Amino acid sequence: MLISVPATSANLGPGFDTLGLALDLRNVVRIKRSKFFSISIKGEGANNPRIKGNNMFISIFNEHYRKLTGHMDKFRFTFINKIPLSRGLGSSSAVIVSAIAAAYAMAGVHISKERLLNLALGYEPHPDNIAPAVMGGFTVSAVEAHRVHSLKKAMPPSLQAVIAIPNRPISTHHSRSKLPKRYTTSDVVYNVSRSSLLTAAFFSERWDMLRVASKDRLHQDVRMRALPELFELQRIALDNGALMSTLSGSGSTFFSMTYKEHAHALAHLLKEKFPAYRIKILDFDNEGLVVDERG
Amino acid sequence: MLISVPATSANLGPGFDTLGLALDLRNVVRIKRSKFFSISIKGEGANNPRIKGNNMFISIFNEHYRKLTGHMDKFRFTFINKIPLSRGLGSSSAVIVSAIAAAYAMAGVHISKERLLNLALGYEPHPDNIAPAVMGGFTVSAVEAHRVHSLKKAMPPSLQAVIAIPNRPISTHHSRSKLPKRYTTSDVVYNVSRSSLLTAAFFSERWDMLRVASKDRLHQDVRMRALPELFELQRIALDNGALMSTLSGSGSTFFSMTYKEHAHALAHLLKEKFPAYRIKILDFDNEGLVVDERG
Numbered sequence: 317m318l319i320s321v322p323a324t325s326a327n328l329g330p331g332f333d334t335l336g337l338a339l340d341l342r343n344v345v346r347i348k349r350s351k352f353f354s355i356s357i358k359g360e361g362a363n364n365p366r367i368k369g370n371n372m373f374i375s376i377f378n379e380h381y382r383k384l385t386g387h388m389d390k391f392r393f394t395f396i397n398k399i400p401l402s403r404g405l406g407s408s409s410a411v412i413v414s415a416i417a418a419a420y421a422m423a424g425v426h427i428s429k430e431r432l433l434n435l436a437l438g439y440e441p442h443p444d445n446i447a448p449a450v451m452g453g454f455t456v457s458a459v460e461a462h463r464v465h466s467l468k469k470a471m472p473p474s475l476q477a478v479i480a481i482p483n484r485p486i487s488t489h490h491s492r493s494k495l496p497k498r499y500t501t502s503d504v505v506y507n508v509s510r511s512s513l514l515t516a517a518f519f520s521e522r523w524d525m526l527r528v529a530s531k532d533r534l535h536q537d538v539r540m541r542a543l544p545e546l547f548e549l550q551r552i553a554l555d556n557g558a559l560m561s562t563l564s565g566s567g568s569t570f571f572s573m574t575y576k577e578h579a580h581a582l583a584h585l586l587k588e589k590f591p592a593y594r595i596k597i598l599d600f601d602n603e604g605l606v607v608d609e610r611g
Numbered sequence: 612m613l614i615s616v617p618a619t620s621a622n623l624g625p626g627f628d629t630l631g632l633a634l635d636l637r638n639v640v641r642i643k644r645s646k647f648f649s650i651s652i653k654g655e656g657a658n659n660p661r662i663k664g665n666n667m668f669i670s671i672f673n674e675h676y677r678k679l680t681g682h683m684d685k686f687r688f689t690f691i692n693k694i695p696l697s698r699g700l701g702s703s704s705a706v707i708v709s710a711i712a713a714a715y716a717m718a719g720v721h722i723s724k725e726r727l728l729n730l731a732l733g734y735e736p737h738p739d740n741i742a743p744a745v746m747g748g749f750t751v752s753a754v755e756a757h758r759v760h761s762l763k764k765a766m767p768p769s770l771q772a773v774i775a776i777p778n779r780p781i782s783t784h785h786s787r788s789k790l791p792k793r794y795t796t797s798d799v800v801y802n803v804s805r806s807s808l809l810t811a812a813f814f815s816e817r818w819d820m821l822r823v824a825s826k827d828r829l830h831q832d833v834r835m836r837a838l839p840e841l842f843e844l845q846r847i848a849l850d851n852g853a854l855m856s857t858l859s860g861s862g863s864t865f866f867s868m869t870y871k872e873h874a875h876a877l878a879h880l881l882k883e884k885f886p887a888y889r890i891k892i893l894d895f896d897n898e899g900l901v902v903d904e905r906g
Contacts, residue, residue: 334804456811458804460823467811467820498793504802504829509629509753511803512810516751516762519814525762528755534799 317421318611320344321414322452322601323399324406325477325564325571326444329530330510336406336455337571338448338601339477343397343410345373346611347418350392359397360407372408373415376439380419391422400594402485404565409445412436413605421607429605433464445565452604454518469519471600476579478558478572480549480586481594486542486567494538503533523559526573530560539567545590546570552589557582612716613906615639616709617747617896618694619701620772620859620866621739624825625805631701631750632866633743633896634772638692638705640668641906642713645687654692655702667703668710671734675714686717695889697780699860704740707731708900716902724900728759740860747899749813764814766895771874773853773867775844775881776889781837781862789833798828818854821868825855834862840885841865847884852877 321343326336355371374393382388399407416435420427427435429450436446443457443464457466510529517525540546540563549570553561557578564571574582579597587595616638621631650666669688677683694702711730715722722730724745731741738752742761752761805824812820835841835858844865848856852873859866869877874892882890 330803331807332803333800334807456804456807458801458808458824460826465808465820465823467808467815467817469811469815495796498795499799500793501790501829504794504799505628506753507799508625508627508802508806508829509751511807512626512629512751513753513760513762515807515810516764516814519811520762520764522762525760528760529753531755534796534803 317347317418318344318608319347319414319418319421320606321410321449322604324409324445324448325404325569326406326442326448327535327563327565328444328571329514329536329560329562330507330532330534331444331456331514332507332511332532332534333442333444334457334511335514336444336448336457337471337477338452338604339405339479340599340601341398341405341596343395343399343407343414345396345414345418346394347422348392350390352392353390354392355395356393357395357397359395360400361397373411376412376415377419380416381423384419384423384425400481400569403481404486404563404567404569405479405481406445406449406565409436409440409449412439413446413449417605417607421609432605433466434462437462437464448604450604452602453600456515470602472521473599474576475523475559475573475600476576477598477600478553478574478579478582478586479564479596479598480570480572480590481596482543482568483592484543484568486539492566495535499534506531506533526560527554530562532562535566536563539563543568549586549590552585553582556585612642612713613639613903614642614709614713614716615901616705616744617899619704619740619743620699620864621701621737621743622830622858622860623739623866624809624831624855624857625802625827625829626739626751626809627802627806627827627829628737628739629752629806630809631739631743631752632766632772633747633899634700634774635894635896636693636700636891637896638690638694638702638709640691640709640713641689642717643687645685647687648685649687650690651688652690652692654690655695656692668706671707671710672714675711676718679714679718679720695776695864698776698864699781699858699862700774700776700864701740701744701860704731704735704744707734708741708744712900712902716904727900728761729757732757732759743899745899747897748895751810765897767816768894769871770818770854770868770895771871772893772895773848773869773874773877773881774859774891774893775865775867775885776891777838777863778887779838779863781834787861790830794829801826801828821855822849825857827857830861831858834858838863844881844885847880848877851880
């Protein structure tokens, strides 16, 4: 059994806890029945013994597998991780989504993507990463009575993401604690209008609208202050072909979107200016979670 | 010269100062050069001498006509008003938009709809009524540096609006003063997510999403408390075929949207339960402002 889930950029611009996008950068896990329990991790997190010992994937997988089958079996898990950890690219969401999907697949129980999304919400209270991780594409989500309501727009191949991954994380806890507890009507309208306009721009492919529509007043600047060079990165991106350029999740990764023909020049420039960062050009992903039973 | 502008429902659900829709209910003004200045008003406002004496249309028209031509001429204005006044159906926006358009038309100067929208913003600080009044359809708008950025989705003929117009207004001043000055993060996310999801639902014609996506926590309940029977009206509408049912603008009109085949039954029921209200079934308008030089 082969399960793969894409990286995601969420909190997209003004779309706090709402808007997300799936990126063509996948974590893959291979699961086989075995006489002994074993884990091997390749790629991101491979050298971190804590991840092997206290593994979120295994605990979520076990919880669901036991619930579905009434017993426990032994498996060999092989993780091939490409999504960087703690950088705002949805690595936790990928783990949650793939662990639940894997438990259902190994138990031989069908689960719809919609139901999977609602189960994943039990582990991550915001839907903006899990929705694109499950569905792919650009997603708009709201939570009502512990259920995710989500709509998806597939991304066209003419666009790419230029991802700048800093050499250190922004502590989610640290930056969330710095966010205001209350917002003025003017800031609320600022974000309600831009998040809605950004949604309309994606759904109608009016990329010329992204620059204005992707601005935020709720969280981004506060978080960027923990890593102030990101302001310069954003300015450089917007001056050099980026249709929009926003913090990915709660950071520290910065997400810029360009027409395909502008991606290389922007990536090159960012590598030059931020030599300690990893810069990646990625296609968008429109599939989301993939379960391959023959894998 | 014949100028007509549709009624509009704005502040749509969670889309505070952002989302609006044009309705097929038009104010028409006919303008002819004449030896004497004269005004005649038919329909809404016809019996209100204040509207004739201190006419917003005339003062905006004069301001722009004088600016464009460098002098003043005399005209005969005939208003045929169908949009109820002070009921949250965009009557002021219709006046502003048609007055500016009329001044340009009578001066023989072309004006784009985009430019017209930005001029109209000088008279009405929120774009959510003027955008659908000018463009028609469902519109999503944000203001950046005194410019309106707006995207439109045409409405399909399979849907209709059922409009309930109370016999009295909600004072905008009164109800705006009762609104909170600040909002919690949870309420902000509630509206950001729903306004974005509502936008996605309109753009992708996923009408099944409207019910959840049209909920609001910023202003609607506070305003409805000034006319508490609206809570019952909303409940009845949602229980009887309405895909969504929200305050129109800042009220007092209530806007419900249904599939065409359900509109009559809902209108009938609302007439029965609210005999003092005017109940109208309206198509949506996808044209917005129309200038007919041969009229």
